[in-house]
Amino acid sequence: MTSVEFSQDKSKLTVSLIGEIDHHGAQRIRDEIDRQILKIMPGIVVMDFSKVTFMDSSGIGLVLARSKLCADCKASLYVESVDRQTGRILALAGIKTIQNI
Template sequence: MGVSILSNSKEGLKISISGDIDHHSSSDMRIKIDSFIEKYHPKIVILDFSSVSFMDTSGIGLILGRFKLTERMGIKLEVVNARNRVKRIIEFSGIKSLGILK
């Protein structure tokens, strides 16, 4: 459960997020993700959602907030490997139009 670095290279910083993303868990996740981004300042940040088991709109807020941060820093953001049920709420939110969902 939580946030960890999967890989960190010139290509980019790949961060794994696991467990449930809700209002409770998202604040810790946000702090961790942002500290990694600020520490490594990569060209691309890839958030791997393959281990996310559940997500409500707090997860949408988490993605949107990271999108704003990375955009400000000139970093590209990608969200990858979301499971179908997690994808559904991402698609519902309309953030797909930001082009970050791969």
């Protein structure tokens, strides 16, 4: 199962991804993330991967499409707390992450 939780600190929106991010799971959460970004119009969006238990290349698409939306909304996007496996996949698309664990 895939789900997403949001927390807000001033103009920073943290998007906590939870569970398995595959094609099926990404479909379930992407609209919810976009709606939240468009509602809050944050200055900074942090995608937090600390509760992700599995991810395939669908996670790359999930990040890239959100990064385009953030650019359109003039928000900065950060990807954090990825484990080694997830980091390897994101690196294939040249996505840099912070606070690797």
